Amino acid sequence: MLARILLPLLLALPIPAQAQTPPSPAEAAAYEGLHKAAREGDVAAIRSLAKAGADMNDRDSRGRTPVHVAAFASNDDALRALADAGADMNALESQAYDAVTIAAVADDPELMSLAIALGNRADLTTSPYDGTALIAAAHLGHVEIVKRLVEAGAPLDHVNNLGWTALIEAVILGDGGSDHQQVVRLLVQAGADRSIGDRDGVTPLQHARSRGYVEMVEVLE
Numbered sequence: 001m002l003a004r005i006l007l008p009l010l011l012a013l014p015i016p017a018q019a020q021t022p023p024s025p026a027e028a029a030a031y032e033g034l035h036k037a038a039r040e041g042d043v044a045a046i047r048s049l050a051k052a053g054a055d056m057n058d059r060d061s062r063g064r065t066p067v068h069v070a071a072f073a074s075n076d077d078a079l080r081a082l083a084d085a086g087a088d089m090n091a092l093e094s095q096a097y098d099a100v101t102i103a104a105v106a107d108d109p110e111l112m113s114l115a116i117a118l119g120n121r122a123d124l125t126t127s128p129y130d131g132t133a134l135i136a137a138a139h140l141g142h143v144e145i146v147k148r149l150v151e152a153g154a155p156l157d158h159v160n161n162l163g164w165t166a167l168i169e170a171v172i173l174g175d176g177g178s179d180h181q182q183v184v185r186l187l188v189q190a191g192a193d194r195s196i197g198d199r200d201g202v203t204p205l206q207h208a209r210s211r212g213y214v215e216m217v218e219v220l221e
Contacts, residue, residue, distance in 0.1 A: 134146065
């Protein structure tokens with residue numbers, strides 16, 4: 001009963017995946033060393049600093065390493081240079097985001113695939129919601145991101161601390177439109193468990209029916 005009361009309130013809150021905090025203009029202007037080079041995509045500086053013994057996993061005031069800064073700036077070359085120099089590709093910043101989830105939320109499939117190829121795991125538990133990159137992408141309706149994460153072996157049935165899977169979020173946090181329909185279809189085709197309900201036991205199918213999402217209902221039945 002309590003969950004039924006709280007659900008509308010939770011849905012009125014800011015979308016969980018958007019809790020990410022990229023460097024502000026003031027933070028970016030104050031960056032030095034590897035953080036500055038990562039932000040600006042200065043590969044030569046990254047290589048020079050690495051040779052000089054710079055800490056490849058140095059953190060700013062919000063726990064961001066140069067890898068996070070490069071991901072937020074969508075600097076592919078900088079990300080590659082950092083990985084080549086030994087940076088931790090699976091590092092989490094203070095809000096528990098990694099490069100893959102940052103790219104997933106930004107709907108940047110090329111950067112995300114690069115991060116995975118460079119060693120960033122697709123199955124990490126990330127965000128303050130103990131979710132995954134796949135859950136974030138599913139509720140935002142990022143079809144290509146979801147497709148690539150599924151192919152990379154992201155866990156299909158992970159349940160976050162809100163009690164929701166990627167399939168549930170695609171239904172209850174989506175708009176029922178084409179993108180979210182495709183996400184639901186991709187997840188079901190990949191083998192996502194349609195029987196997993198939320199904390200009240202309400203399944204994705206039941207949520208879709210209650211919202212009148214006819215196309216999703218057809219996929220979930």
